[in-house]
Amino acid sequence: MSPVTEPEAARRTVETVWRMEAGRVVAGIAGVVRDVGLAEELAQDALVAALEQWPRDGVPANPGAWLTTVGRRRAVDAIRRRQAQQRTLAELGRDLDERVSPDLDAVVEETIDDDLLRLIFVACHPVLSPIARAALTLRLLGGLTTGEIARAFLTTESTVGQRITRAKQTLATAHVPFEVPGPAERAERLDSVLEVVYLIFNEGYAATAGDDWVRPALCQEALRLARLLQGLMPGEPEVHGLAALLEIQASRTAARAGPDGAPILLNDQDRSRWDRLLIRRGLAALDRARALGDSGPYTIQAEIAACHARARTPGETDWARIAALYADLARIVPSPVVELNRAVAVAQADGPAAGLELARKLADEPALAHYHLLPSVLGDLLARLGRHEEARAEFERAARLTGNARERSLLLERAAGCRSKKS
Amino acid sequence: MRYMLMHKLDENTPGAFDPSPEFIQDLGGYIEEVAKAGVLLAAEGLEKSSNESARITVTKGRTTVIDGPFTETKELIAGFGLLEVRSKEEAVEWARRYADLFGRHGIDVEVDVRRVSEGPMES
Numbered sequence: 001m002s003p004v005t006e007p008e009a010a011r012r013t014v015e016t017v018w019r020m021e022a023g024r025v026v027a028g029i030a031g032v033v034r035d036v037g038l039a040e041e042l043a044q045d046a047l048v049a050a051l052e053q054w055p056r057d058g059v060p061a062n063p064g065a066w067l068t069t070v071g072r073r074r075a076v077d078a079i080r081r082r083q084a085q086q087r088t089l090a091e092l093g094r095d096l097d098e099r100v101s102p103d104l105d106a107v108v109e110e111t112i113d114d115d116l117l118r119l120i121f122v123a124c125h126p127v128l129s130p131i132a133r134a135a136l137t138l139r140l141l142g143g144l145t146t147g148e149i150a151r152a153f154l155t156t157e158s159t160v161g162q163r164i165t166r167a168k169q170t171l172a173t174a175h176v177p178f179e180v181p182g183p184a185e186r187a188e189r190l191d192s193v194l195e196v197v198y199l200i201f202n203e204g205y206a207a208t209a210g211d212d213w214v215r216p217a218l219c220q221e222a223l224r225l226a227r228l229l230q231g232l233m234p235g236e237p238e239v240h241g242l243a244a245l246l247e248i249q250a251s252r253t254a255a256r257a258g259p260d261g262a263p264i265l266l267n268d269q270d271r272s273r274w275d276r277l278l279i280r281r282g283l284a285a286l287d288r289a290r291a292l293g294d295s296g297p298y299t300i301q302a303e304i305a306a307c308h309a310r311a312r313t314p315g316e317t318d319w320a321r322i323a324a325l326y327a328d329l330a331r332i333v334p335s336p337v338v339e340l341n342r343a344v345a346v347a348q349a350d351g352p353a354a355g356l357e358l359a360r361k362l363a364d365e366p367a368l369a370h371y372h373l374l375p376s377v378l379g380d381l382l383a384r385l386g387r388h389e390e391a392r393a394e395f396e397r398a399a400r401l402t403g404n405a406r407e408r409s410l411l412l413e414r415a416a417g418c419r420s421k422k423s
Numbered sequence: 424m425r426y427m428l429m430h431k432l433d434e435n436t437p438g439a440f441d442p443s444p445e446f447i448q449d450l451g452g453y454i455e456e457v458a459k460a461g462v463l464l465a466a467e468g469l470e471k472s473s474n475e476s477a478r479i480t481v482t483k484g485r486t487t488v489i490d491g492p493f494t495e496t497k498e499l500i501a502g503f504g505l506l507e508v509r510s511k512e513e514a515v516e517w518a519r520r521y522a523d524l525f526g527r528h529g530i531d532v533e534v535d536v537r538r539v540s541e542g543p544m545e546s
Contacts (some may be wrong), residue, residue, distance in 0.1 A: 020513060
């Protein structure tokens, strides 16, 4: 036991430890009760017990194990109460007695790792919507409060609370077992997990230099989850691919917005402000992903991000490789947006005419009918070919389609520029 | 937010800079724990100051370079860890667990927790 500290300091320590350990504590309890919703309630009970005891007695040497053990004991109590009414559970109770020892050392770290992995797969089960999965994951694994999750997703606390409650009900109704999925559904279920981590990251990343610190913090939560997954599933290439992608994207955080919060495009960013440490970590994760087998979509996107990260100036960018990587990506996950990105890369590698030819093919794509980036790219390529009148029409079309005021004024400026060049 | 944890040891304490296999195993477990939690960005341990060290001092514009060991310095930086955490309290909690690790092996240690400057220097 560490020396007894001031009550206020002790309370903050409890909260800090809770956030650090929440995932492992909930997982460790769920490993016994096999029910994520119940495990979370019991973990909360353990937290309340810690808030009572630690300020008085000091913080235990292994706080996570303390919380897990208290939660498991409460689980046994709860199940015994049910047993009194329902003798059929007697066997489960005996089994529990064997698994729940009063000894703190009984919280074996390796089995907690297994439980943690099960918890992640359950919280990210495809029976839940991606946004519900994200809320549940941040709550169960990140130890975030509903209030913090609500601020991060720019919604109300009651909405998040309901979302989490409904998610737990859905998992219970669907009888989702507390298990790591078997080989038959492993790939699909892993996709479902990675999608959630990427969603959380993008939710934070999309908000450039916002007033609200919570949204950039979402990027941190996502990175933390991605690194956690690397430790739990070291043999999965796409886990490392996703981690690589997030590390490299996060490396540009300081450079991607001006002092006034205006977004700065990749080619205009001050590359000396890119975080070399995160880039190194990203490249290392990418190496691990590649060493494990064929590249999946996250690994390919990480490769593309790495091409930019390796270029010290925009001129050094290996656009031919990026174009080839987009072609690989389009083969695995066909999408007009990926095709449009490929057109941009091809234009950089082989000149605007080649890019234009590809981009033009997308003109009839219904999915891009209202996507401002298509006319924006077309306008840019046409302008570079000196076809200013056509370029102007595209920029104006793009300006009508974008919902972002800053972007609209930029596009209208370019349209005006085309007009002056023509006359 | 990033914090640097620096631990300082007395070179004259036996076992401080030449750790036992048991200590190394314990340390490995701690490093794995921090890495798995997704907060460890980098960590390095340092050799004792008798092994290829030097100290450069500038005093009133005069530069002197002396080679180690720095026998007159009691507490020498012995390693560092760079953590990305949510709060100072979290950094302190990781540092406490790190310090306890030394304590369990009977080694006195001092661990400093320092906030890493982030963002542009000019702002």
